[in-house]
Amino acid sequence: MIAYSRNIPLKYEADVFVAGGGPAGVAAALAASRLGKRVFLAEAQGMFGGAGTAGLVPSFAVFGDGVRILAEGIGREVREAACPDVPIDTKWTPIRVEDLKRTYDRLLAESTVNYSLFTSVCDVVSTDGHVDYVVLTAKSGLFAVKASVYVDCTGDGDLCALGGGRFEAGDESGDVMPATLCSLWAGIDYGRVTLGDGARLEDAFRDGVFTYEDRHLSGIFHTDQALGIGGGNVGHTFGVDPLDERSLTRSIMWGRKSMLEYRRYYREYIPGYERAEPVMTAGMLGVRESRRIVCDYMLNIDDFVAQSVFEDEIGRYCYPVDIHVMTTDKSEYSRFQKEYGSQYRYGKGESYGIPYRALIPASFDNMLTAGRCMGADRRMQASIRVMPGCFITGQAAGAAAALAADSGDVRRVDTASLQEKLASLGAYLPNRSK
Numbered sequence: 001m002i003a004y005s006r007n008i009p010l011k012y013e014a015d016v017f018v019a020g021g022g023p024a025g026v027a028a029a030l031a032a033s034r035l036g037k038r039v040f041l042a043e044a045q046g047m048f049g050g051a052g053t054a055g056l057v058p059s060f061a062v063f064g065d066g067v068r069i070l071a072e073g074i075g076r077e078v079r080e081a082a083c084p085d086v087p088i089d090t091k092w093t094p095i096r097v098e099d100l101k102r103t104y105d106r107l108l109a110e111s112t113v114n115y116s117l118f119t120s121v122c123d124v125v126s127t128d129g130h131v132d133y134v135v136l137t138a139k140s141g142l143f144a145v146k147a148s149v150y151v152d153c154t155g156d157g158d159l160c161a162l163g164g165g166r167f168e169a170g171d172e173s174g175d176v177m178p179a180t181l182c183s184l185w186a187g188i189d190y191g192r193v194t195l196g197d198g199a200r201l202e203d204a205f206r207d208g209v210f211t212y213e214d215r216h217l218s219g220i221f222h223t224d225q226a227l228g229i230g231g232g233n234v235g236h237t238f239g240v241d242p243l244d245e246r247s248l249t250r251s252i253m254w255g256r257k258s259m260l261e262y263r264r265y266y267r268e269y270i271p272g273y274e275r276a277e278p279v280m281t282a283g284m285l286g287v288r289e290s291r292r293i294v295c296d297y298m299l300n301i302d303d304f305v306a307q308s309v310f311e312d313e314i315g316r317y318c319y320p321v322d323i324h325v326m327t328t329d330k331s332e333y334s335r336f337q338k339e340y341g342s343q344y345r346y347g348k349g350e351s352y353g354i355p356y357r358a359l360i361p362a363s364f365d366n367m368l369t370a371g372r373c374m375g376a377d378r379r380m381q382a383s384i385r386v387m388p389g390c391f392i393t394g395q396a397a398g399a400a401a402a403l404a405a406d407s408g409d410v411r412r413v414d415t416a417s418l419q420e421k422l423a424s425l426g427a428y429l430p431n432r433s434k
């Protein structure tokens with residue numbers, strides 16, 4: 001251990017500080033700024049969009065429940081601007097990643113949000129559960145940002161953890177779902193693709209194509225059929241610890257190497273892919289779960305089953321519980337398929353409510369969270385973590401942060417006022433208290 005101290009500049013002051021510029025963080029920053037607050041948004045990567053851009057996740061999950069759009073407001077705005085040719089209905093939507101990056105850039109550039117890329121939160125200084133300031137690291141060195149309310153949209157719950165706040169992670173043993181290094185593919189002859197991606201996996205296992213017998217193949221999702229371009233959500237890196245940089249290093253290197261096996265599989269076994277080439281892998285490993293911040297309410301699987309309605313409801317969502325099997329064991333894969341392949345799925349028009357309390361970290365009075373690390377049990381995290389869910393919770397956290405900015409106390413936000421502000425941003429709130 002070494003003791004380390006130095007004087008650093010207080011570079012920015014704001015009403016609302018947002019850590020992480022993925023779908024949750026961008027929605028939070030835009031919501032707070034549209035409600036008239038000064039916002040500072042710090043993003044570690046060289047682009048906004050998180051896993052959907054830096055991580056090359058190839059598609060948006062459903063925005064609606066088959067009857068209506070649930071990710072209304074900023075979510076719909078991003079989705080329609082980035083994918084104008086695809087109607088916003090009940091289907092998954094392919095992402096053209098450069099269009100999505102430019103959409104986030106434009107929305108932020110047109111807003112009053114003060115933002116910085118290549119800027120990471122590396123420390124949080126707090127007193128008795130009240131965050132005083134955050135420390136950031138960037139090319140210019142270390143500096144501080146001071147705000148009234150802080151919003152953790154890092155996906156990994158970094159802000160909460162660095163401030164000493166409570167969180168949960170993974171299953172009973174702390175193990176998490178495998179990660180995936182997403183990829184961009186070219187040279188696919190979509191006119192000749194008739195087989196599903198996983199149709200010949202067992203043949204390939206028998207022929208020794210793969211190092212691991214990984215039966216869960218999400219596949220290559222067409223992002224531009226005419227140009228033969230697809231987004232790959234193929235392969236898993238098992239046993240990753242997403243909170244350890246050395247483990248992340250090993251995983252991303254394995255992900256890159258494994259593309260050779262998937263290239264061989266697609267070229268030799270699936271018609272239409274004979275000339276397919278993985279032209280790029282993401283610079284960011286696709287982490288499905290890490291920390292789940294302990295919040296005043298933990299959204300839980302009973303809420304999914306009951307289609308819960310909450311008095312402090314900030315939105316509703318409907319994506320199934322999507323847990324990826326954590327080993328390559330065949331019987332375990334079958335068990336997972338049985339448990340999650342058909343259970344915890346909604347019919348048309350069904351959804352669960354999300355309470356504001358699930359965005360309030362229990363350990364702080366001036367912090368909120370949204371997106372992948374919000375307050376949820378493991379199975380609910382596997383539903384709300386997809387991008388439309390993150391837009392819903394991010395928008396709500398931003399609106400709540402705007403309302404809490406004067407008092408500096410996120411528990412003093414009045415539910416009716418929050419719902420009214422959210423409605424003004426376009427949110428879908430069927431159970432709004434009058």
Ligand SMILES: Cc1cc2nc3c(=O)[nH]c(=O)nc-3n(C[C@H](O)[C@H](O)[C@H](O)COP(=O)(O)OP(=O)(O)OC[C@H]3O[C@@H](n4cnc5c(N)ncnc54)[C@H](O)[C@@H]3O)c2cc1C
Nearest residue numbers: 020022023024044050051061120121155286287371372387
């Ligand atoms: C392999 C994979 C496939 C998926 N497929 C789909 C899909 O098809 N459709 C779908 O809708 N969703 C999908 N998802 C889920 C979805 O992409 C993510 O869960 C979602 O992007 C989470 O949004 P977020 O804003 O909470 O976090 P992220 O998207 O992870 O964004 C968090 C941001 O915070 C930044 N950050 C992290 N730490 C710091 C720090 N200390 N300081 C500053 N910035 C920081 C990161 O750089 C990142 O940009 C997939 C996820 C994975 C991993």
